[in-house]
Amino acid sequence: MRRRICESMTLPIAIAWVFFLASNGAAEPRDFEPSRADRLASAIYFEGVPFEEASDLSDGDVARLIELLSDPAEIREHPNILVALGMSGSPAAFDAIADYALRGSSGELDRLEFRARRSIAYGMGHLARVDGRALAWLIQTATHQNVGPQQSFRQMDPDRVAGLLREGAISGLALSGRPDAARVLAEIIAAPGADPEIVEYSSEALLLHERMSRDGPASALRNEFGSDR
Numbered sequence: 001m002r003r004r005i006c007e008s009m010t011l012p013i014a015i016a017w018v019f020f021l022a023s024n025g026a027a028e029p030r031d032f033e034p035s036r037a038d039r040l041a042s043a044i045y046f047e048g049v050p051f052e053e054a055s056d057l058s059d060g061d062v063a064r065l066i067e068l069l070s071d072p073a074e075i076r077e078h079p080n081i082l083v084a085l086g087m088s089g090s091p092a093a094f095d096a097i098a099d100y101a102l103r104g105s106s107g108e109l110d111r112l113e114f115r116a117r118r119s120i121a122y123g124m125g126h127l128a129r130v131d132g133r134a135l136a137w138l139i140q141t142a143t144h145q146n147v148g149p150q151q152s153f154r155q156m157d158p159d160r161v162a163g164l165l166r167e168g169a170i171s172g173l174a175l176s177g178r179p180d181a182a183r184v185l186a187e188i189i190a191a192p193g194a195d196p197e198i199v200e201y202s203s204e205a206l207l208l209h210e211r212m213s214r215d216g217p218a219s220a221l222r223n224e225f226g227s228d229r
Contacts (some may be wrong), residue, residue, distance in 0.1 A: 008128055011158070037064035040084050041077040051218045054087035062090040071095055075112045079119035082151075085218075086123030089130045097123045098137060106149040114153045118168055123174025126217065128181070135176060139184050141169035167201050174205035178214035186211060 034042070040053060040061075059064070064082045065088075066189035068074045072079075082100065085093040096228045098226070101120050109117065121138065128134035144166055150158040158172040188194065 002072040013223060014058065035061065037062055037068070037084075039076070041065060041081050041082070042183070043066055045080070046220065048156060049083045049087065051141055051221055054084040055218075057084065057088040059090070059092075060091055062088050066092065066096045069100060075116060076111075079117040081124035082116065082119040083126065085124035086124075086128075086134070089127065091131070093123070093127050094131050094133045095139075097127065097134075101137075102149075104149055104151070104160075106151060109151050114161075114164070116200045117151070117165065121165065121168035121172040122175065124169075126177030128172065128178060129175035129217070135173075135178055135180060138169045138172045138176065138181070142173055142184060142188065167198070170198075170202050170205045171208070172207040175212060175217070179213075182206065182209050182213075 036053075037057065037060075040049070040057075062085065068077055069081045069085070077098075077150070082097055083206065085096055097120060099115075121141065124134045124138050128138055151161055152158050152182055153161055156164070173185055184208045185202050189199050189206070208220070211223070214220075215223070
């Protein structure tokens with residue numbers, strides 16, 4: 001009888017012991033707490049990377065984002081990282097973004113690679129507000145001087161992909177809010193024989209540039225998403 005009582009008590013005691021260990025942290029390690037950079041990189045944003053948060057990144061946060069950008073396994077996070085690096089205004093951001101633009105080889109892009117490549121110019125646009133190297137990169141790309149390998153995506157041939165990347169650079173000039181960027185946009189619009197689609201796109205970019213230079217990025221982006229999207 002005594003043996004049966006002891007056996008019947010074994011399971012409750014074992015369960016109680018497991019809960020005791022877990023409550024004291026001895027049975028399993030604490031949950032990993034991601035850094036601010038990791039959270040910013042992995043979050044899903046319906047209205048774009050938040051400017052206020054990205055512009056306040058520390059040097060350590062920027063270093064962590066650059067580390068993630070160099071990891072092909074983190075390709076899903078690369079678009080957020082490229083934009084956040086640009087918004088950070090860090091001097092270390094330009095080389096990281098420019099090197100990313102040159103990465104890879106000519107050929108077919110997959111969906112994640114294509115999405116990341118389209119984010120390069122937006123990162124450069126934000127960075128160009130404080131870094132002349134980023135502005136020069138955007139001007140070179142927007143004036144149709146190819147930067148990076150020739151790549152295709154699904155039904156889009158390399159020329160079409162290059163055209164989309166050029167449009168991204170035009171948007172990047174608008175995001176910069178820099179006077180030199182406005183002059184380049186005006187020159188693209190006035191160029192003899194310019195593609196009507198590029199002229200229309202650049203005209204819209206010039207309006208965004210005006211808002212960026214007048215209201216600042218935080219306010220202009222907030223109004224852009226709130227009213228137009």
